[in-house]
Amino acid sequence: MGCVESMNYEIVLRDATFKESRDYIKSNFKEFIDVQPGFKVFDVHVIGLPPIAIGLDGDFVVFPYTKPCHGTFLLRVEDGEEAARLRSLKK
């Protein structure tokens, strides 16, 4: 997951619990997809209790990023291609 450091990301939530991050996405984004743990967003395998919510807001992707010592962060990254790929996975 080294690539997170090289992304131009904005931290939406920090040091949250996994549940707080899922609730935040579901209550703040009209558009989201549910994925399973290990699903790859950019080059990040997402961690969490299934289902894991990933928010979509135009060209922005909002996803949880968990670190053992700092809990779960919600990161917001602008990438039209990745947002389109994730949209295409919606049923």
Next chain:
Amino acid sequence: MTGEPPASAETALLVLGCPQVPVQTSIALYLINRLKQAGLKPVVAGNKAANTLLVVADPDRHYLMEVMDLDRAVAQISDKKRDFDRCFVFIHNDAGVSYAATMGAISNAKLYVIIYGEHYEEQVKKIEFPCTIIAAKAVHNPLPLKKAIDEVKPWAV
């Protein structure tokens, strides 16, 4: 330690949490020893700090075998490049529960969660996925957690 497990031995992944609670390193070494004595091959996956605590404590690798980066372990298992027979996830915070749920979803390993810390009961309540729970209130003194592990004997065939 007497002898190394054979190359064909069952494998056990130890997923370490944040090392801020002292008992983790002690219990990890204890479990590694027990697993090796039972003929299993333990592999440790943690962040840099958690791994370094173990590596520095065992410079001649009497206990440790393979030690890998936690993110790399998640990537390899998610991508179906590697899996393990048993998986032990160390938990004392919410992130630990997230890693355990992830291992339960991506791996075919038999899953054990080792829960400790001052507020271990809060984390126990969050476990809603199939696994064997080993839990004790343990922060500085590893003996309550060692006792809980000994009762389960997760190294047994």
